[in-house]
Amino acid sequence: MTPPSVSAPSPTSVRPYAPARAAYELLHNLVLRELKARYKGSALGFLWAVLTPLFMAAIYVFFLRLLAGRGISVEEVILGVFAWTFTAQTVQGGMMAITGNANLVKKVAFPRALLPAAVTVANAVNYLLSLIVQFVVVGILLIRRGEFFSPWIALMPAIFITHCALNLALALLLASANVYFRDTQHLTGVGLSAWFFVSPVMYGLSLLERWSGEWPWLVRVYVLNPLTPILTAWRAAILPGVAFPWNGWMVAGWAVSWMLLAMAWWVFRKAQRNFADWL
Secondary structure, rough: OOOOOOOOOOOHHHOOOOHHHHHHHHHHHHHHHHHHHHOOOOOOOOOHHHHHHHHHHHHHHHHHHHHHHHHHOOHHHHHHHHHHHHHHHHHHHHOOOHHHHHHHHHHOOOOOHHHHHHHHHHHHHHHHHHHHOOOOOOOHHHHHHOOOOOOOHHHHHHHHHHHHHHOOOOOHHHHHHHOOOOOOOOOHHHHHHHHHHHOOOOOOOHHHHHHHOOOHHHHHHHOOOOOOHHHHHHHHHHOOOOOOOOOOOHHHHHHHHHHHHHHHHHHHHHHHHHHHHOO
Protein backbone atom coordinates (compact mmCIF):
# COMPACT_ATOMS: atom_id res chain seq x y z
CA MET A 1 0.00 0.00 0.00
CA THR A 2 1.49 3.27 -1.04
CA PRO A 3 1.56 6.05 1.57
CA PRO A 4 -0.62 9.02 0.91
CA SER A 5 1.20 11.79 -0.87
CA VAL A 6 1.61 15.12 0.87
CA SER A 7 0.62 17.94 -1.40
CA ALA A 8 3.05 20.84 -1.61
CA PRO A 9 1.78 24.38 -1.10
CA SER A 10 0.53 25.85 -4.30
CA PRO A 11 2.77 28.49 -5.92
CA THR A 12 -0.02 31.00 -5.87
CA SER A 13 -0.10 30.87 -2.07
CA VAL A 14 3.63 31.56 -1.74
CA ARG A 15 4.59 33.98 -4.49
CA PRO A 16 2.70 37.07 -3.23
CA TYR A 17 4.60 36.97 0.08
CA ALA A 18 8.10 36.05 -1.08
CA PRO A 19 8.87 39.25 -3.04
CA ALA A 20 7.61 41.44 -0.21
CA ARG A 21 9.71 39.60 2.37
CA ALA A 22 12.79 39.68 0.14
CA ALA A 23 12.33 43.41 -0.45
CA TYR A 24 11.96 44.02 3.28
CA GLU A 25 15.12 42.06 4.08
CA LEU A 26 17.05 43.85 1.35
CA LEU A 27 15.85 47.24 2.61
CA HIS A 28 16.87 46.26 6.14
CA ASN A 29 20.37 45.29 4.97
CA LEU A 30 20.74 48.44 2.88
CA VAL A 31 19.76 50.63 5.84
CA LEU A 32 22.26 48.86 8.09
CA ARG A 33 24.96 49.29 5.45
CA GLU A 34 24.12 52.97 5.14
CA LEU A 35 24.33 53.54 8.90
CA LYS A 36 27.56 51.57 9.29
CA ALA A 37 29.25 53.30 6.35
CA ARG A 38 28.34 56.74 7.68
CA TYR A 39 30.08 56.29 11.02
CA LYS A 40 32.77 53.78 10.05
CA GLY A 41 36.10 54.75 11.60
CA SER A 42 34.55 57.64 13.53
CA ALA A 43 35.40 57.85 17.23
CA LEU A 44 32.12 59.55 18.18
CA GLY A 45 29.90 57.58 15.80
CA PHE A 46 26.23 58.48 16.04
CA LEU A 47 27.02 61.48 18.25
CA TRP A 48 27.95 63.41 15.10
CA ALA A 49 24.32 63.19 14.00
CA VAL A 50 23.48 65.20 17.13
CA LEU A 51 26.56 67.38 17.54
CA THR A 52 26.59 68.81 14.01
CA PRO A 53 23.03 70.26 14.13
CA LEU A 54 23.63 71.47 17.70
CA PHE A 55 26.79 73.31 16.66
CA MET A 56 25.02 74.82 13.67
CA ALA A 57 22.05 75.89 15.80
CA ALA A 58 24.40 77.52 18.33
CA ILE A 59 26.18 79.43 15.56
CA TYR A 60 22.91 80.61 14.00
CA VAL A 61 21.50 81.72 17.37
CA PHE A 62 24.68 83.62 18.19
CA PHE A 63 24.81 85.58 14.94
CA LEU A 64 21.06 86.11 14.71
CA ARG A 65 21.05 87.62 18.18
CA LEU A 66 23.91 89.89 17.19
CA LEU A 67 21.88 91.10 14.20
CA ALA A 68 18.33 91.03 15.56
CA GLY A 69 18.74 91.25 19.31
CA ARG A 70 17.29 88.89 21.88
CA GLY A 71 13.99 88.30 20.09
CA ILE A 72 15.27 85.07 18.52
CA SER A 73 13.82 81.88 20.03
CA VAL A 74 16.58 79.36 20.75
CA GLU A 75 14.07 76.51 20.85
CA GLU A 76 12.68 77.35 17.41
CA VAL A 77 16.17 77.48 15.90
CA ILE A 78 17.14 74.12 17.44
CA LEU A 79 14.01 72.36 16.15
CA GLY A 80 14.34 74.01 12.74
CA VAL A 81 18.00 73.15 12.23
CA PHE A 82 17.58 69.48 13.24
CA ALA A 83 14.56 69.08 10.93
CA TRP A 84 16.41 70.81 8.09
CA THR A 85 19.45 68.56 8.59
CA PHE A 86 17.16 65.53 8.21
CA THR A 87 15.97 66.81 4.84
CA ALA A 88 19.36 68.05 3.60
CA GLN A 89 21.18 64.79 4.41
CA THR A 90 18.43 62.72 2.78
CA VAL A 91 18.54 64.85 -0.35
CA GLN A 92 22.33 64.65 -0.64
CA GLY A 93 22.47 60.93 0.07
CA GLY A 94 19.43 60.08 -2.03
CA MET A 95 20.84 61.92 -5.02
CA MET A 96 23.80 59.48 -5.07
CA ALA A 97 21.72 56.39 -4.27
CA ILE A 98 21.73 55.03 -7.84
CA THR A 99 24.97 56.40 -9.28
CA GLY A 100 26.85 55.44 -6.11
CA ASN A 101 25.69 51.82 -6.46
CA ALA A 102 26.26 51.40 -10.19
CA ASN A 103 27.72 47.87 -9.93
CA LEU A 104 24.78 46.69 -7.86
CA VAL A 105 22.25 48.24 -10.23
CA LYS A 106 23.86 46.75 -13.35
CA LYS A 107 24.43 43.21 -12.02
CA VAL A 108 21.56 42.43 -9.63
CA ALA A 109 17.83 42.48 -10.27
CA PHE A 110 15.95 44.11 -7.39
CA PRO A 111 13.55 47.05 -6.90
CA ARG A 112 15.75 50.09 -7.57
CA ALA A 113 13.55 52.29 -5.39
CA LEU A 114 14.95 50.49 -2.35
CA LEU A 115 18.22 52.41 -2.71
CA PRO A 116 16.82 55.95 -2.18
CA ALA A 117 14.34 54.45 0.31
CA ALA A 118 17.25 53.03 2.34
CA VAL A 119 18.89 56.45 2.48
CA THR A 120 15.62 57.98 3.66
CA VAL A 121 15.06 55.34 6.34
CA ALA A 122 18.66 55.58 7.60
CA ASN A 123 18.35 59.33 8.01
CA ALA A 124 14.92 58.89 9.61
CA VAL A 125 16.50 56.60 12.23
CA ASN A 126 19.14 59.24 12.93
CA TYR A 127 16.48 61.93 13.23
CA LEU A 128 14.36 59.86 15.62
CA LEU A 129 17.37 59.31 17.85
CA SER A 130 18.25 63.01 17.68
CA LEU A 131 14.71 63.84 18.87
CA ILE A 132 15.73 62.47 22.27
CA VAL A 133 18.48 65.08 22.48
CA GLN A 134 16.12 67.79 21.21
CA PHE A 135 13.56 66.94 23.89
CA VAL A 136 16.20 67.15 26.60
CA VAL A 137 17.68 70.46 25.44
CA VAL A 138 14.35 72.12 24.61
CA GLY A 139 12.76 70.75 27.80
CA ILE A 140 15.50 72.30 29.93
CA LEU A 141 15.07 75.66 28.19
CA LEU A 142 11.28 75.55 28.67
CA ILE A 143 11.44 74.52 32.33
CA ARG A 144 13.79 77.40 33.05
CA ARG A 145 10.99 79.72 31.90
CA GLY A 146 8.34 77.82 33.83
CA GLU A 147 6.80 76.24 30.70
CA PHE A 148 6.33 72.71 29.39
CA PHE A 149 5.81 70.95 26.06
CA SER A 150 2.82 71.69 23.85
CA PRO A 151 -0.32 69.56 24.34
CA TRP A 152 -0.23 68.85 20.57
CA ILE A 153 2.81 66.65 21.00
CA ALA A 154 0.69 63.57 20.21
CA LEU A 155 0.61 64.70 16.55
CA MET A 156 4.34 64.14 16.12
CA PRO A 157 3.97 60.73 14.37
CA ALA A 158 1.82 62.31 11.63
CA ILE A 159 4.35 65.13 11.21
CA PHE A 160 7.23 62.65 11.06
CA ILE A 161 5.50 60.51 8.42
CA THR A 162 4.79 63.55 6.24
CA HIS A 163 8.38 64.74 6.66
CA CYS A 164 9.62 61.30 5.55
CA ALA A 165 7.24 61.40 2.57
CA LEU A 166 8.74 64.71 1.42
CA ASN A 167 12.30 63.48 1.86
CA LEU A 168 11.62 60.22 0.02
CA ALA A 169 10.03 62.14 -2.85
CA LEU A 170 13.10 64.34 -3.20
CA ALA A 171 15.44 61.34 -2.96
CA LEU A 172 13.56 59.50 -5.72
CA LEU A 173 13.49 62.51 -8.04
CA LEU A 174 17.13 63.47 -7.57
CA ALA A 175 18.37 59.88 -7.75
CA SER A 176 16.69 59.57 -11.15
CA ALA A 177 17.89 62.96 -12.38
CA ASN A 178 21.48 62.31 -11.36
CA VAL A 179 21.66 59.22 -13.58
CA TYR A 180 20.78 61.20 -16.72
CA PHE A 181 22.16 64.66 -15.79
CA ARG A 182 25.33 64.62 -13.70
CA ASP A 183 25.09 68.39 -13.22
CA THR A 184 22.31 67.56 -10.77
CA GLN A 185 24.91 67.33 -8.00
CA HIS A 186 26.00 70.94 -8.48
CA LEU A 187 22.49 72.27 -8.96
CA THR A 188 21.32 70.48 -5.82
CA GLY A 189 24.00 72.15 -3.70
CA VAL A 190 22.93 75.58 -4.92
CA GLY A 191 19.27 74.69 -4.56
CA LEU A 192 19.68 73.52 -0.96
CA SER A 193 21.42 76.76 -0.02
CA ALA A 194 18.59 78.82 -1.50
CA TRP A 195 15.90 76.54 0.00
CA PHE A 196 17.44 76.95 3.45
CA PHE A 197 16.92 80.71 3.45
CA VAL A 198 13.40 80.65 1.96
CA SER A 199 12.26 78.10 4.55
CA PRO A 200 11.48 78.91 8.21
CA VAL A 201 14.53 77.06 9.52
CA MET A 202 15.94 79.86 11.70
CA TYR A 203 12.72 81.79 12.21
CA GLY A 204 9.00 81.21 12.60
CA LEU A 205 6.03 82.35 10.57
CA SER A 206 5.57 85.29 12.94
CA LEU A 207 8.43 86.99 11.10
CA LEU A 208 6.23 87.19 8.00
CA GLU A 209 3.35 88.92 9.79
CA ARG A 210 4.79 92.34 8.96
CA TRP A 211 4.48 91.53 5.25
CA SER A 212 1.01 90.01 5.37
CA GLY A 213 -0.69 93.41 5.01
CA GLU A 214 1.37 94.78 2.12
CA TRP A 215 2.09 91.56 0.20
CA PRO A 216 -0.45 88.90 1.21
CA TRP A 217 0.29 86.90 -1.95
CA LEU A 218 3.90 86.53 -0.82
CA VAL A 219 2.84 84.81 2.40
CA ARG A 220 0.49 82.50 0.49
CA VAL A 221 3.20 81.43 -1.92
CA TYR A 222 5.62 81.04 0.98
CA VAL A 223 3.46 78.49 2.81
CA LEU A 224 3.21 76.38 -0.37
CA ASN A 225 6.85 75.55 0.26
CA PRO A 226 6.36 72.00 1.66
CA LEU A 227 8.96 72.56 4.38
CA THR A 228 7.03 75.53 5.77
CA PRO A 229 4.06 73.56 7.17
CA ILE A 230 6.34 70.73 8.29
CA LEU A 231 8.73 72.95 10.26
CA THR A 232 5.83 74.97 11.66
CA ALA A 233 4.07 71.76 12.69
CA TRP A 234 7.19 70.47 14.48
CA ARG A 235 7.37 73.68 16.50
CA ALA A 236 3.63 73.78 17.20
CA ALA A 237 3.70 70.17 18.41
CA ILE A 238 6.60 70.73 20.80
CA LEU A 239 6.66 74.40 21.83
CA PRO A 240 3.73 75.82 23.86
CA GLY A 241 3.81 79.30 22.31
CA VAL A 242 3.67 78.32 18.63
CA ALA A 243 0.35 77.91 16.81
CA PHE A 244 -0.23 76.10 13.53
CA PRO A 245 -2.36 78.28 11.22
CA TRP A 246 -5.08 76.00 9.87
CA ASN A 247 -5.94 77.90 6.72
CA GLY A 248 -6.41 76.70 3.17
CA TRP A 249 -2.97 77.74 1.97
CA MET A 250 -1.17 76.00 4.83
CA VAL A 251 -3.18 72.80 4.30
CA ALA A 252 -2.34 72.98 0.58
CA GLY A 253 1.34 73.31 1.47
CA TRP A 254 0.96 70.25 3.70
CA ALA A 255 -0.58 68.26 0.83
CA VAL A 256 2.29 69.19 -1.53
CA SER A 257 4.57 66.62 0.16
CA TRP A 258 2.19 63.76 -0.62
CA MET A 259 1.49 64.94 -4.17
CA LEU A 260 5.23 65.26 -4.74
CA LEU A 261 5.75 61.69 -3.49
CA ALA A 262 3.15 60.34 -5.91
CA MET A 263 4.77 62.22 -8.80
CA ALA A 264 8.29 61.13 -7.76
CA TRP A 265 7.25 57.48 -7.63
CA TRP A 266 5.79 57.69 -11.14
CA VAL A 267 8.89 59.44 -12.51
CA PHE A 268 11.25 56.97 -10.85
CA ARG A 269 9.39 53.95 -12.24
CA LYS A 270 9.64 55.40 -15.76
CA ALA A 271 13.28 56.43 -15.41
CA GLN A 272 14.63 53.21 -13.87
CA ARG A 273 14.17 51.25 -17.11
CA ASN A 274 17.36 52.75 -18.59
CA PHE A 275 19.45 53.11 -15.43
CA ALA A 276 21.83 50.27 -16.38
CA ASP A 277 22.44 51.77 -19.83
CA TRP A 278 23.37 55.21 -18.46
CA LEU A 279 25.58 54.07 -15.59
